[in-house]
Amino acid sequence: MKTEKTKEAKKGVLKRIAGPVVTAVNLDAHMYDVVKVGNEALMGEVIKIQGNNTIIQVYEDTSGIRPGEPVINTGLSLSVELGPGLLTSIYDGIQRPLAVLVEKMGNFIERGVSAPGLSHTKKWTFKPLVKAGDKVEPGAILGEVQETNIVHRVMLPPNVKAGVVKTIRSGDFTVDEIICTLEDGREYPMIQRWPVRVPRPVREKKNPTIPLITGQRILDGLFPIAKGGTAAIPGPFGSGKTVTQQQLAKWSDAEIVVYIGCGERGNEMTEVLTEFPHLEDPKSGKPLMERTVLIANTSNMPVAAREASVYTGITIAEYFRDMGYDVSLMADSTSRWAEAMREISSRLEEMPGEEGYPAYLAARLSEFYERAGLVETLNGAAGSVSVIGAVSPPGGDFSEPVTQNTLRIVKVFWALDAKLSQRRHFPAINWLNSYSLYLDALHDWYDKEVSPDWNKIRSWAMEILQKEAELQEIVQLVGSDALPESEQVTIEVARMIREIFLQQNAYDAVDTFCDMKKQYDMMKAIKLFADLAYSAQLAGVSPTQINTIKAKNELPQIKFIKDYKPELAKIEKEMDAEFNTLRSAA
């Protein structure tokens, strides 16, 4: 608590109420101070100061509030509580645990109820990692708590002076109990509070070199995101943004996952809440929920809290990064966040920018994405925050301001395509429009960890797909029979890449996650077919005959088989044999 302003609480009077924006007079306040509004003490935040008027956005419904009611300034900025107990939690946009809210006010979200982000009564077993006499720098790791299967590293707050440890305790403590005292008399509990709108400091930001493996073929294989990178998934409704985000939350090989449901559907959040505890982390075998923090602010919950939810999420992500973890953060959807900004801005009667969005939209978006990154933390560890933001462009039109401002910042673009989802090609990511700017940075990793020829095979597949798009234009006009024979083979190979490699069934127990080795083997098998087909075609075998190869029809089944290797080897052998027969007949 030492990190924030500790001036006395000040009291003012409400003057005007218009939806989520209210005006108070005679209030001594600073920008972004948290205030309690009205007799019910609804939580709000100062967003504008004008003469004697203080403009406040309120995080709860303001019906029934009258002019003349009191406003109390807490003097603190909007902060989150950080410490053991974050994992497996489900919060609303201002870090109130939803489970606690159900206990306090039943099945519906009422207002005027406050609930701390962490349990202040639960005891955690703290194991010190420093001893008396040790010098500790800001951000230093003091000790650890086994929170779930994840070790929670308890740190000195990042914005305090260095010191020397006088006493450090070991045993079971609540988050408020003092565990460490320094020589100069400063005392620290496990909990720390951090204002959400301020990025947590790091020693150095680095360039990412390792991919975030997601188990999704089109992402890992063709358009990878690096650990510490940023990606955007824009797409019209129904194109599979949420499923893709959820797949990433489930299967990405980050150690911690922060999932922000920002202004989205209630039933979808319920799906996540019901499903995650039963899903296993492919690496640890433990429930995925144990590494996850969920923030759920559905579209009918107050709009100001929606605006805050994204900051709450990224601050929690940064805190785990500071422990030296790889964190991935999914924000679904950043468009709803931008719309919350627009709504608040229009209530403030600010001069609108493009499509009514405030002029500071671009700045807010870039500030947010810039909080991602691979870093050296204050305690010297390597940690990362990867940010994947869904964008919901109106009418699926990518030229709108939120998509455009996002694309200027992020390095990876996964373009969802309604046409693909209509024909149930999932994930409906368009392979021609999408891109990843991390390919060069990750080149060496793929060379070393997958196969020295992976990068080549990837380029080959992209070339085939590109070529197919050109050929399809001709086919649309004259039919496929009019194409030269070699190009008919290309069309067939491209179809196989699309249907076998790119299409992936998120609802199939096996196909939902596909590791890099399997991806490589699958692509390699398609390449094998392509090589055999091209050479057979040169040897005089017609494309119609090539299409009769039975083994290629078996290939899609590989997706659904867990121990696919024997089956794949069999298919490849048959394929070779069939081609030999065809060639000897030709």
Next chain:
Amino acid sequence: MKEYRTITKIAGPLVFVEKTEPIAYGELVNIVLSDGTIKRGQVLDTSDELVVVQIFETTTGIGRDSGVRFTGETIKMPVGREMLGRILSGGGKPIDGGPEIVPEKRLDITGAAINPYARGMPADFIQTGISTIDGTNTLVRGQKLPIFSGAGLPHNNVALQIARQAKVPGSTESFAVVFAAMGITKEEANYFMADFERTGALERAVVFLNLADDPAVERIITPRLALTTAEYLAFELGMHVLVILTDMTNYCEALRQIGAAREEVPGRRGYPGYMYTDLACIYERAGMIKGLKGSVTQIPILTMPGDDITHPIPDLTGYITEGQIVISRELHRKGIYPPINVLPSLSRLMNLGIGKGHTREDHKKVSDQMYAGYAEGNDLRGLVAIVGKDALSERDRLLLEFADLFENRFVRQGYDEDRTIEDTLNLGWDLLATLPVEQLTRIDRDLINKYHPKFRAGAKKE
């Protein structure tokens, strides 16, 4: 109660009142005309100097001399079991000649958001008897699945068929229907009422009618009254409720009208910037709650202006609802009923309600395979127009035929034809059987062996 005579400005549906005592935001207001008539409104903006009141009816007759009474409470609605079988106005007053509703409870019509943590996961398959919904865009209890239609298309018939046939197989409880009409014509309303009466559905229905000539602003509260009623029936009386809202386009027009009257900064096409949040506060009032028996399932109907699915109304709706059923003018012109175009249609909760234990293990894969086949066959139609059927490969020719079969046998069905899910899936297999087996790449071998007519028959011979 104090009465103010300090109206300083009347613009559209808004009345500005000065020099009042502190008035609460959202408070219900009664305006008393010189002849004694009372008009109702709600506070939109309140400050020391000025209170802005939005009137739910026309402002005809309101003047500087009208009295303004602030009731001190937000809009509450009397609800009770007796409402079943009743017809109410868009403002919640009985218009069927029956007595006033005796309230068991008075509830706030804005309704609070269901805590996502308290929500139950929708997983009960609703059989509507319509193949294109059950088979390829499955509806589940607690879902909000709108019908996107256009002017002159038979969306009302589809909605009525759903309301009539909807049931959860294996469950004997029937759905209670809450029907809210916003700005539809008397003729359309009669059509709905006649069908409700014919099938006996009226006994378990609550009807709210805001007709085309009723005040547009009243439309803002009609869906809220309907949903408050639905929530009461579902979560307090444990009923399964199907809510039909029609026409959401009229609702959005009313929203725009008020936005313009308040001189707000408009968003896309003049609709207010908060329309997403506003619509969400309606659509999100669907679902189930853990530990409670009832459920609210919503079928909003909207007509897309100019059949344009990117228009802000269908667009924002699609971002909030859990899918959409799209009615196609092209299929309608071909004489196919119900003219549901499955390609842009979607049910997001489908996967929760289908498969083993819900419908049948092959459901998902059969549906995907049909989608893929129909999409490709449909694309080929464009090609055929240019090069003719003869230039097609054998594979393409079969797909083209599949698309025709799909429309004529799977999509097309009678207005009173109630197909079971087994019928629908078997029909799907019959159609898929016209394609070569190796083309069914989305279905695994085991399911093909079990359900494909060719192998099914083969298995019988053994």
